[in-house]
Amino acid sequence: MKPMIFSLPGNEGLADALAGRLGGERGKAIVRRFPDGESYARIESSVEGRAVILCCTLDRPDEKVLPLLFLAATAKDLGAARAGLVAPYLAYMRQDRRFEPGEGITSVYFARLLSGTVDWLVTVDPHLHRRASLSEIYPIPTRVIHAAPLISRWIRENIASPVLIGPDSESAQWVSEIAAVAGAPYLVLEKIRRGDREVEVSVPETDRWRSYTPVLVDDIISTGRTMIETVGHLRRAGLAKPVCIGIHAIFADRAEEDLREAGASRVVTCNTIPHPSNGIDLGDLLAEEVRNVEGAA
């Protein structure tokens, strides 16, 4: 039987895209909030014996978690064979160890909560810093999609003379890979320490890059501070207005406006979090991994 695909509020586009690509059926569910702030969940389609796929990207996760877990639990109560989760943006990946004494390792607690109700997870480029893979914290089957190849393709197809920018030496590897696939050069900014507190950021071989369009790439644009600073360095060095690309469009506070005001000519993101800046569609890759994980289930 074909899987039945449900969207949590705001994820209708993702659910439609997956249903189309997987030949799945769109399930009908009601998820709403009562006046007292509690959530209500009801599944109107018959899910008995069927594979259920829930679509819910997890930016601003705190208020989304109960409705999501309630819908998954309801599906299983109603006899669904299993309930998988497609969360193109996965929350709580940053706190993956105790940086200060007494801190909660929320990535582990969050993984435990989701895994208690959901049977598998498909996501896009989770913020894995100190972990080699999601399976270190998620006991359920997980599949991870990498957006880099599609970002490279977007750059190749949309920017005439791009130069990829690495804001610091840490980013060199990731930026060089995207640049290679895009067939574009890249440069890494240099931090020069002047005295105890002053750090100057310089753009090497400035003259060489004046006719190029700088392209900045980051995984998450949240407050956008690092990217905004980098845009400033490039502009002060006399380079063209850069294009800023993010995988996950969190855009906390005024991040997008600030980025444009700093001098970004364009802000483009992947469609892991619905946002007007979404310009790179990951639907095919998501559908492929859902097919894989469902096939293995």
Place this chain on the structure above:
Amino acid sequence: MKPMIFSLPGNEGLADALAGRLGGERGKAIVRRFPDGESYARIESSVEGRAVILCCTLDRPDEKVLPLLFLAATAKDLGAARAGLVAPYLAYMRQDRRFEPGEGITSVYFARLLSGTVDWLVTVDPHLHRRASLSEIYPIPTRVIHAAPLISRWIRENIASPVLIGPDSESAQWVSEIAAVAGAPYLVLEKIRRGDREVEVSVPETDRWRSYTPVLVDDIISTGRTMIETVGHLRRAGLAKPVCIGIHAIFADRAEEDLREAGASRVVTCNTIPHPSNGIDLGDLLAEEVRNVEGAA
């Protein structure tokens, strides 16, 4: 060793009250939200080997649950002997069965979530309709406090000539019990059906009650619709402006203003949810039950 008591944001008064009564220590914790909407939890006091008590009333529960569960998990990660929860208002008690096909039984799912991390639960008058006790849905030890005796005492001490009002026949038993302990009379409104759709509510023996102060009591004042209607019936019958008492001060939307505009002379609640209307203090009862459940742990 004395228990260590932590407050989630907004529950500082409850934590202080319990610490004073139990001779417990107030623990230091940081719970805050990042700009991207994720929560951060850190315990600054040493909890190793100690009983931890978390104070978190659960009105508007969806955004409170992750910080609460994270703090409980952190305490246990840091070696706490156990982590109990004092939630004077317990959320998700209404959806205790499938009223319509396909509905999620959220009271059970919510109980499962809390019980996965928290070791015991103390609450006040949970909205138990079709369940005999909390233990039918909560696998962890639970203790329930009943506010009725303190409401009766408040009425006896604050209202000169009270008459308790039952808005319908279903409420008769509960209202008669409070009235008996308050040493006050009570009356139950009558619904008279006129034709198919029209229902008239009448106040029996109106003349007898004109010099009394009507007192309305309900467990939860959420939108306050029932109470507002009842206030209207009493006013139209020519009775004095009533006093409205609730255990749990949810006050969704404009409930409190609407209640006063309908003709309530006073709105008084127990302090299970911090609110300016709190006039009945349950601190002693809460401390007693925490002592009991901790003693049994």
